[in-house]
Amino acid sequence: MPRLRLSFTVTLLTAFALIFTLGVAAVVLVFRATGGEVAVATAERSLAQAAQLVAARSRALLRPVLTTTGVLPDFHPLAEATTPGQSDVAALLRILAVEPAVQGVSVGFTDGTLRQVLRFAALAPEVTRPAGPPIGTSFVLRESEGDPAGGPRREHWIFLGDDLLPIGERRFTGTAGDPRDAPWYRQARGPGAVRVSPLYDLPLLGRPGLSVSNALPSGGVLALDITLEGLSAFLATQRVSPNATLFLFDADGILLAHQDPTRAVQRLGEGATARTTWLALPNAADPLLRAFWTAYASAALRPGEDARLSLAGQPILVRMEPVIDIAGPPLLAVVAAPLDDFTAPVLDGVRRGTFFALGALAIGLAGITLLAWRVGRPLGRLTREAEAIRRLELDNPLRLDSRITEVQRLGGAMAAMKAALANFAAYVPHDLVRQLVSTGEAARLGGDRRPLTVMFTDVEGFTTLAEALEPEEVMRLTSAYFEALTTRLLADHATIDKYIGDAVMALWNAPRREPRHAAQACLAALRARQVSLELEAEFVVRGWPALHTRFGVHTGEAVVGNIGSSDRLSYTAIGTMVNLASRLEGLNKFYGTGILISEATRRGAGTAFLCRPVDLVLPKGARRPIEIFELLGLAEPAPEDAALAVASSIRAGLDGWAAAVAEYRAGRFAAALAGIEALPADGADPLRATYVTRLRTLLADPPPQGWSPVIGFNDK
Incomplete structure (x- = not known):
């Protein structure tokens, strides 16, 4: 015979219906009377x-730009400058260093000469620049002189790095106008009279802005260009x-x-x-x-x-x-x-507040009623279970028996939810599930921009290997492989984004923040490679083919979040940096390497890892060349990571290798070849063989003038 179960809702509403009505009516009336006034005052x-x-x-x-323009003409090199000279360059560069809003500083002289210091990154892409600016250019020192005979103006551009030292220069004839015809020059009225030009298209910057100018005591005009983006x-x-x-x-x-x-x-x-x-x-x-x-x-x-x-x-x-x-x-x-x-939220709040007040009063009154002892213990159990679910502790099944129908049904629903979450967590990153459960927020489309480190792995020649096996055997092989590799990556705080055939895409710093994400990803790559090597030996014992894994790691900004449709979401990262990480993995085939990382990852990982420079490359789809490195191992591995140490012969040759690669990039091929061949050999080194072949080819058939060490790739 089934036991009698009481309805918590019916019992509570019957006993305290009058109290609910009076309490809610008082709250709604007060809220409606004062809410509109408070909303307008708040607005x-x-x-x-x-x-x-x-x-x-x-x-x-x-204000800092106006102040700088007002006092700088009294600075000694500028105050005495009647013709262009090098003495005022440091003062102009110092303005760009301390005023991030200033994009360019110009000094126009009475003879029509123009001296400018510009941020290289601020120049418009469509501006005609001297061909081939050096890599690493941060500033441009430009000097434009008119031809006394009335011909084209003579342009002299000096390219400066972050340390403000010259790294290259170009001379050419240009079509720039006389600075004395510019608005900022004409508006200057005398030393100390700072003037702000009307908004206009700033020359060379390609976007609107304004110029703040002041006349020099010795003649000429100083102007600072700013944009308002x-x-x-x-x-x-x-x-x-x-x-x-x-x-x-x-x-x-x-x-x-x-x-x-x-x-x-x-x-x-x-x-x-x-x-x-x-x-x-x-x-x-x-x-x-x-x-x-x-x-x-x-x-x-x-x-x-x-x-x-x-x-x-x-x-x-x-x-x-x-x-x-x-x-x-x-x-x-x-x-x-x-x-x-x-005001609209206030009116909406009145409507919603009526229902919230009913619920709040019901919960509060229920705690002091005769029914408290019947619901207290099971509700406490359900509360503890809810907290365990928030922590994503889903192993222990929920068993709850109560005489109250709602509590019993809630217990059954929570048990079903716990089982569903356990299954859900198998398909979605655990950190993401934990975040959704703990915050109570609904998953929705969209994401946020943040720095990430992304890793792509791939099995060398997997398609050929799979064709030689039965589908069931391929499934067992890949399951064992992914189980070992995924376990290792998760232990190193990776978020497994997706599996693509035999490849894995993992990322760090999302959804959980990881300040040292680049270093964590590099350590994970080394450990995963060690797991892959151990699996190769194990698979050979089982009679399976060895799966040699290649890795590509890149660090950069991407948008990470939920994509898809309203009924099917996927948590992933989107951006060019993701594609670049995939391209790095693919470049291992060209160089014969195992782990390739970008300069951004190497810089973010710090000095705990040993790398050697590989090349300056322009992968397919990339707009700018990047430097790539082969990740070799840990500089000083802990005892548990002793297998990640770098062989002494390779470690001893790292400086020599870097020097030889620098000689190659400088176009000194003979010195580069001699440097590489002088390095100690430790077994097969495909990267070394690649460089030896390349250098011998370049020596036999020298490249034309203007050769660049950047290697472009048109394949993925």
């Missing part, structure tokens, strides 16, 4: 704080409300920065005559910007005061703050947001 405070923050950030960007990026990070708009403009109606950078500029013309210019508010496509300008131009809006606009019948809260007064139209920061952004 006004939020807008004021956001506008003040934007204004302060704008001041922080512009950083301010637009800052605006994009501010979240005042779901539909808030943040922008910066000057009193002439020019939109300088917008949280959506594409709305702050417009493209004029086509082809070679196309140019980008900043947008005027009266011509903006956004109706909010036009409505704002109309109200501002009519003095309906004033800086430092809260105001409202009406747009399509919807009230808009607006706050405007002054940024800085300069020699030109003053700059102002604006934050605008629909009033509904703040």
Whole structure:
């Protein structure tokens, strides 16, 4: 005969229905009366704080540049410079070093000579540069002189590295104009009178900006070029409300920065005559910007005061703050947001609060009722089980028996959920499952950008090996292989992204943060290679073919998160750096190596690992050459990693190898060949053989002038 089970819901609601009704009604009435007023007051405070923050950030960007431009002409080398000379270069470079907002510094002399120091990374891709800038260029020292006979201007570009030392130079004739015709030169009115130009396309930078200039006491003009992309990026990070708009403009109606950078500029013309210019508010496509300008131009809006606009019948809260007064139209920061952004959640909260209040009162009252002893113990058990599930402790099955129907059903549902999570965790990274369970957040599409280290592994000649075996045998072989390899990678904090045939994609620093992800990935690669070698011996004993594994490791920024559709998600990393890690794994076939890592990974891993340089390569799909290294082992392995030590003969030859590779990259092939052949040999070394063959070919058939050591690959 089944035992009587009481309904917890029916018992609780019957006993305390009147108390629930009175309590909830009081809460809802008070909330409805005060919620709207609080929402509007909060909205006004939020807008004021956001506008003040934007204004302060704008001041922080512009004020140091104005100050620098005002005092630098009195600096001795510049104050006495009447013709271009080397004495002012250090002062110009120092500006770029201490002012990240400054992209270029120009000195125009009275004879038409122009001296500039520019950030190399800031130059527009479409700008015609001297061919073949040296690798590692960080700054460009440019000197442009006019031809007294009226011919083309003479250009002299000196390329500087991070240490500010020259690494190359080019001389050519160009089409640049006379600096005395530039806006920043013409606007200078005398020493000490700092002027800010109108916004225009900055020469060589290929994007709009402004120039802050000052006349030199001895003649000529000093100018600092700045762009405002950083301010637009800052605006994009501010979240005042779901539909808030943040922008910066000057009193002439020019939109300088917008949280959506594409709305702050417009493209004029086509082809070679196309140019980008900043947008005027009266011509903006956004109706909010036009409505704002109309109200501002009519003095309906004033800086430092809260105001409202009406747009399509919807009230808009607006706050405007002054940024800085300069020699030109003053700059102002604006934050605008629909009033509904703040009041709608309150009204929605009233509706939801009614149900939340019912639940909260029910739980609170149930604790002091006669039924507390009947539900206390099983609920405590369920609570402990829920905490265990949060920790992803899913091994022990849940057994719960209660006379209360809801508790019994909840126990059954939790047991089923525990079993389902155990199965789910077999397909999804454990750290990801633990994160979803502990936070209670729903998995949704999207991800975040973060630095990652990605590893790809592949089995050499697996397709040929698999064709010689029955499918069942292939399944047993790959299962044993993946079990051993995956266990090793997981022990080294890897997240297994996916299995691709015989390949494995693993990543570090997601979803769990791992500060030393590059070093962890390198250590995992060495240990996984050791596991692979042990498996080769074991497989031979079983009568299986040996599976020789190759590894590729790269470190860089990628977007990691959930992709797919609303009913089927996959946690993975997306970005060019992922493809590059795969390309590195494939390059092992060309060099005969086992583990290839990128320069970014080697730098991030630190000095605990021994590597040797392999090549400068341009893999398929890559835009820039990268340096790759062969990961050999640990510099000082712990006792448990003694097998990861590097042979003494190889360790002794690392400096000689690096020197020989440097000779090769410098084009001194004979010295490189002699250096490699002088190194001690320790068995077969495919990479050494590759270099010997390459160098002998280059010596027999020297390359043309302008040869580059970068090797391009068109295959994956």
